[in-house]
Amino acid sequence: MSSVEGLASGNPFIASDVPGLTEVVEGAGLLFEDNNENQLAELNLKLIDDKYYNSEIVGKCMVRAKKFDMIKMTKEYFNFYKELSLK
Numbered sequence: 001m002s003s004v005e006g007l008a009s010g011n012p013f014i015a016s017d018v019p020g021l022t023e024v025v026e027g028a029g030l031l032f033e034d035n036n037e038n039q040l041a042e043l044n045l046k047l048i049d050d051k052y053y054n055s056e057i058v059g060k061c062m063v064r065a066k067k068f069d070m071i072k073m074t075k076e077y078f079n080f081y082k083e084l085s086l087k
Helices: 002-007 023-027 039-048 051-066 071-084
Strands: 014-016 030-032
Touching: 002 023, 002 051, 014 023, 014 039, 023 030, 030 039, 039 051
Parallel strands: 014 030
Antiparallel strands: none
C-alpha cells in the first residue's frame, strides 16, 4: 500500500523495476532498473529540470492511484470470490 500512497501523494513516484512495484506503477510513475543508481539520478534530474514532465508524471500517478481505491478493490475482490464460489 505504501506504493499506492506514493502514487497518490501529489509528487512524482519513482520505484525500482522489480516484481510487485512494476505492476503497481505500470505506466504512471517512473521505474528504474534495480541497482542502477545512475538511471535513478537521471530520472530525478529530468523531473527537476522539466516542470512540464514533472506535472505529467504527477497526473498519471494520481490517476493510477485511483485504480487501487480501497472501496473499489474490496468490491472487486468480493465479486471475484463470489464468481469462484458459483463455479
